[in-house]
Amino acid sequence: KSLDSLAGFYDACAQVEIDEYQNYEKALGALSEALKCITKATMDRDLKEQREIEFQRKITYVKKFIAAKRTYEMDKEESMKRCASLLEAPSIEQAVRTGDIYGFMVEHYVNHKNYQKGFALLNELRAQLPGASLNYYVDQSYLDQITENLGVALATERQVPPDAGHGHEEIEEDLGRYLD
Numbered sequence: 001k002s003l004d005s006l007a008g009f010y011d012a013c014a015q016v017e018i019d020e021y022q023n024y025e026k027a028l029g030a031l032s033e034a035l036k037c038i039t040k041a042t043m044d045r046d047l048k049e050q051r052e053i054e055f056q057r058k059i060t061y062v063k064k065f066i067a068a069k070r071t072y073e074m075d076k077e078e079s080m081k082r083c084a085s086l087l088e089a090p091s092i093e094q095a096v097r098t099g100d101i102y103g104f105m106v107e108h109y110v111n112h113k114n115y116q117k118g119f120a121l122l123n124e125l126r127a128q129l130p131g132a133s134l135n136y137y138v139d140q141s142y143l144d145q146i147t148e149n150l151g152v153a154l155a156t157e158r159q160v161p162p163d164a165g166h167g168h169e170e171i172e173e174d175l176g177r178y179l180d
Contacts, residue, residue: 001041001043001089002036003040003041004038004041004043004051006034006037007034007035007037007038007041007051007055008034009031010030010031010033010034010037011030011031011034011055013026013027013030013078014026014027014030014031014058015027017030018096018097018100019097021081022100022128024062024065024066024069024096024100025138028059028063028064029064031055031058031059032059033056034055035052035056035059036050038051038055039052043070054094057091057094057095058094058095059095060095061086061089061092061094061095061096062095062096064082064085064086064089064096065083065096065100065101066084067082068082068083068086068104069104072108076108076112079108079176080105080108081114083101083104083105083144084105085102087101087102087124087170096138097122098125098128098129099125099129099131099132099136099137100137101127102121102124102125102128102137103125103136103137103138106118106119106121106125106137106138106142106146107139107142108120110145110146113149115145115146115149115150118142118146119146119150119152122134122138122143122146122154125137134154134155
């Protein structure tokens with residue numbers, strides 16, 4: 001039971017590395033530790049197998065995203081193909097934020113003056129993550145370049161990720177009582 005809990009801790013650490021720092025290398029390390037813990041754990045065989053498969057899938061997806069980013073300097077087109085392939089992968093969002101993949105791709109296309117493709121990818125991102133802040137995933141300078149070169153307006157008013165803010169309503173209510 002304690003190894004299962006430790007695996008959960010490492011999984012949570014991996015998620016923080018991804019959500020807060022976009023550090024997939026550190027997340028990979030934490031996921032690898034989680035898998036080691038589950039492998040050594042004594043627990044229900046079916047549950048253990050399910051957890052091992054879950055961690056292996058996450059590790060595989062994170063490794064693929066890291067590889068796609070590392071490939072970029074040597075072969076940009078191959079890197080973009082790998083990213084596009086990841087966007088099609090089932091349950092990718094459990095391991096790699098699709099917004100990070102889209103953001104990486106948008107930056108590539110803007111750097112290569114293909115603003116139309118960058119804009120198309122931003123629209124895909126919006127469709128995948130309605131209400132998400134574009135500048136959470138794509139640096140504002142890239143969004144500005146798309147706006148300037150295509151003459152389009154991009155709504156970037158939200159500054160938080162789409163999954164952030166859960167539970168903050170109660171805190172704001174409590175703060176409101178003290179501030180009034």
